[in-house]
Amino acid sequence: MLGTNLRARRDEQGISLSELARRSGIAKGTLSQLESGAGNPTIETVFSLSNALGVPVSSLLNEPPPSDLVLVRSTDLDVLSGDAVDLRMLRRLENPGALLEIYDQQIRPGSVQHSDGHPGTEHHVILTGRLRITAQGRPQELGPGDYLAFRANAAHEYEALDGLVRSVLLLEYPPDVHPSAIDCVHPV
Numbered sequence: 001m002l003g004t005n006l007r008a009r010r011d012e013q014g015i016s017l018s019e020l021a022r023r024s025g026i027a028k029g030t031l032s033q034l035e036s037g038a039g040n041p042t043i044e045t046v047f048s049l050s051n052a053l054g055v056p057v058s059s060l061l062n063e064p065p066p067s068d069l070v071l072v073r074s075t076d077l078d079v080l081s082g083d084a085v086d087l088r089m090l091r092r093l094e095n096p097g098a099l100l101e102i103y104d105q106q107i108r109p110g111s112v113q114h115s116d117g118h119p120g121t122e123h124h125v126i127l128t129g130r131l132r133i134t135a136q137g138r139p140q141e142l143g144p145g146d147y148l149a150f151r152a153n154a155a156h157e158y159e160a161l162d163g164l165v166r167s168v169l170l171l172e173y174p175p176d177v178h179p180s181a182i183d184c185v186h187p188v
Contacts, residue, residue: 001078002046003037005060009053010035024052043082047118056120056173058092058101074104084111085158087169099173107131107165113158120173122152129165133158 010020017035021028026048033039041049050057061078077088086106093100107113107129124133126142133140134157135150141161142148150156152171 001062002041002060003035006031006049007035009055009059013053020049020052024048041080043080043085043087043113046080047115051118056092056099056101057171058089058099061089062092062101077104082113084108084113084160097175101171101173103169103171105167105169107158107160107167109160109163111159115152115156117154117156118152120152120171121149122156123147123149123170123172125168125170127166127168129163130161131158131165131167132161 010017015023017028017031020026021031024031026045030039030045034041034045046057046060050060053060061080072090074088074090077090080087080089084107086108088104090102090104093102105124122135124131124142124147126144126146128144131142133142133148133150135148135152136154136156140148
């Protein structure tokens with residue numbers, strides 16, 4: 001899915017593999033492998049590509065649902081892994097003026113996951129465990145049932161405090177990310 005959508009987004013914008021490598025800081029050979037369906041990209045790689053192309057992560061990972069009844073089994077989804085976080089995109093929702101991505105998120109203990117920032121607002125609901133999120137220079141400790149939202153355009157971090165943390169992450173993109181410009185492409 002990533003390879004097909006990455007190539008489609010790049011073709012839509014008329015940029016070369018070399019230009020995408022320059023914008024994203026990812027080697028041209030690595031990008032070529034990703035477009036051919038090889039490789040196992042990290043969260044950081046996918047977010048770098050999203051930022052370089054100016055599109056939501058979901059436009060690289062997800063295809064539109066085929067019907068009005070949508071069942072997503074997390075065991076069927078690819079996992080994007082970072083230093084401390086595993087993400088599975090559950091759904092991309094588009095409505096006029098809004099684009100939302102819903103993720104099943106697990107934060108592993110023993111490491112800190114750093115993000116340099118990206119467009120949109122992050123909404124977190126903690127299901128199990130205790131999580132420290134540092135955003136806008138302020139650490140917040142969260143437990144089961146707690147909710148936190150913040151603009152994600154600046155650096156932020158996640159750290160599991162006492163074991164594995166399970167949470168739901170909702171990414172809400174700003175209105176200037178126009179959904180018609182980022183529709184997903186069905187795989188061939």
